[in-house]
Amino acid sequence: MTRGKPAPASASGTAPARAAAPRRRRASSDVEDAILAATLDILDEVGFADLTVEAVAARSGAAKTAVYRRWPSKVPLVVDALTRSRPDWPIPDTGDLRTDLVSLWQILDVPGHRWVERILPLVASYVGPGDGDLASLLRERYFEPRLQAIRVIVHRAAARGEIRPDADPELAFDLLFGPLAYRYVRGLPPDSRTVNQVVDLALEGLRPRREQG
Amino acid sequence: MTRGKPAPASASGTAPARAAAPRRRRASSDVEDAILAATLDILDEVGFADLTVEAVAARSGAAKTAVYRRWPSKVPLVVDALTRSRPDWPIPDTGDLRTDLVSLWQILDVPGHRWVERILPLVASYVGPGDGDLASLLRERYFEPRLQAIRVIVHRAAARGEIRPDADPELAFDLLFGPLAYRYVRGLPPDSRTVNQVVDLALEGLRPRREQG
Amino acid sequence: MTRGKPAPASASGTAPARAAAPRRRRASSDVEDAILAATLDILDEVGFADLTVEAVAARSGAAKTAVYRRWPSKVPLVVDALTRSRPDWPIPDTGDLRTDLVSLWQILDVPGHRWVERILPLVASYVGPGDGDLASLLRERYFEPRLQAIRVIVHRAAARGEIRPDADPELAFDLLFGPLAYRYVRGLPPDSRTVNQVVDLALEGLRPRREQG
Amino acid sequence: MTRGKPAPASASGTAPARAAAPRRRRASSDVEDAILAATLDILDEVGFADLTVEAVAARSGAAKTAVYRRWPSKVPLVVDALTRSRPDWPIPDTGDLRTDLVSLWQILDVPGHRWVERILPLVASYVGPGDGDLASLLRERYFEPRLQAIRVIVHRAAARGEIRPDADPELAFDLLFGPLAYRYVRGLPPDSRTVNQVVDLALEGLRPRREQG
């Protein structure tokens, strides 16, 4: 038999009798925005592990169907929500490589940025090699903009003669973001002093100054 | 938690941009016929319980809207589909009451008739006392023609002196169709032998012959 | 990725530290009884078509899992609920066939009997030929006891010489229950007058009285 | 609503009547070993996200109870399984800091080592600040041995005069493991060339060669 509420069973089918129900329907992009906003809210409140699609739907006022129509499951939804907005942060250009790198991290790792730097690496670790499309999305929306910022910063520094011309920005990227992300993993979130130290080491290495003389 | 494909990232949605096929539109009666035909097809294939309006729309090539514009729900749709055609079957007139009744059943309960006698009683049981209009439709289109046939047959038999003049055709109707419909309910569809026996009993009762001598 | 609430994450696994939750668990047969009772309640309230497994679980205080562990879906559940109790009604023995048959129907079709005679034929019509086990259950629990009652009544009547000795009880069964069930289908529930008429006709047929003289 | 198989009609339930197999009982440590072994097997097969306690119990032949008696949930179980064995790997001592660091990573990140370096950082990211005991376990069993190895290596290098005496081993640790773990997160597992480059950069920084001349 039928699920849901049955029809009012009005006649055989001769009388149309539109009863003019008050239910409203939102535009598609409104629904999408509401879902993504609810996702970010819930991420903030309970974290990634305890976020459920059910709760996202309820919070956003959308039907579960509306969520699943757009995202096949939780991980792509969260990735999309966290990386939706175009990167609008500026690439630091202070004239000094060290200051640029410190500034970049400070710009990115802020509460107002929804803790993206904190949550997304965790989410990323759920993406296996089989999820090609999702991996691409992550690369394009998350890693690539950050990598690009490093490229610009490193390129400028090389132009200034601060570093050797053939320095690899991708390694610089890993060397900056890797240790700081690792600090979150270790349960010791990096403070500004740590960021400075990491940048220093990334820049200067462990060798004593005396060898350089 | 499985991963899965990411959203197509539908670009916020300014341009709907339906390009697609050159949509055709059919005449209203064509749509109606297609829907009813699809309903009967699907009834044959999966039965009443598993028939869905969604499938009817898909099969008929109509939009769900087009179905709901005409019928408020599944039950009225099925009733309409099953009883649409005017009763074009002949009322048997063999000169013998017993033969008339057996013939009547044989005329009605044929595969080509879409098993109406089998399915419709089930559908009818879904119609509650609150569904006045639908109940009326059922009565007019299904029960009344059959009852009328019995009336004619019984009247002729009474005129021939085969039965007592005050015999109630409505009871005769229940007494013929009831047991045979019940056989379907019991999972033991009546064969022609059973039909004969039912008619015999309906006609002669259980009394021993000796009382009649 | 875990579903549901995460563990309180107490320690590594050295400390069990059971927090002594107040949740209680019931014995298996209690759960079964609660589910069946809830099923009957809901059947009474909303009818078969609108009964949902979800509601049964909620009403009974059981988890949906507990329902599905025992019954694969709604139809078997309802059949089981409606036919669970052993038939404890007496087989009438008034010394008169006609009175026995009328009494039998009056005994069965009572409100206190949860309208079994009304609902179960509808439910039965959902059981297809493929549902062998369910059809068997129906036969054993519903049809067979009624058929057996007819057998006893008819046998006694034959012994008394009221009817001919070779009268077929199964046909008598169809001839009594069929028309009355059909009356429900037609939306005209039988009153006691109708029951009397059906029994009379089943017994005496439509033959004119003159043959009896 | 689909039909389906009826319930086995379990006879109201007076007699439980467990016949079954003659259950054997294993020693406690056997059970523990079996559970941990099953955990590692399943981790290899389906990864952390899709590992379930249910599957671990089934694979190990233990009851779920036996698992929950020892570990409160999946994360502690996995942490325990991955870090159970005492660190038996040697701390490299080649006389060269660079070679020591490369060797250390090669020793740790081997397939036979159950991909601990790959999986555990992911698992660790599930451990929140509230999970004090679990965080301690992680630190003691995973991070501390690796940190200690770095301490030894760095200390030796400082003694040899390879690096300045006040170099911070903890930063060296983050600078070595962070970027490599980050490579897994980015979906680009580090090959030996990458390990070399990371070590080089960690050691020499981005400074132009001219300063060294």
Next chain:
DNA sequence: CCATAAGCGAGACGGTACGTCTAGTCTTATC
């Protein structure tokens, strides 16, 4: 004869319920 309104296919919308899966708890009977 052309404008306009009704009806069309398409399909997303908020929902309900489905039947499945796993979590973590608790009972039972066995050893």
Next chain:
DNA sequence: GATAAGACTAGACGTACCGTCTCGCTTATGG
């Protein structure tokens, strides 16, 4: 007393349809 087995409550999962509602197009109709 600890065990294996497994039923229990709880609740999220992802799917199927429900009946409603835009949305542009197409085609009759009526001014």
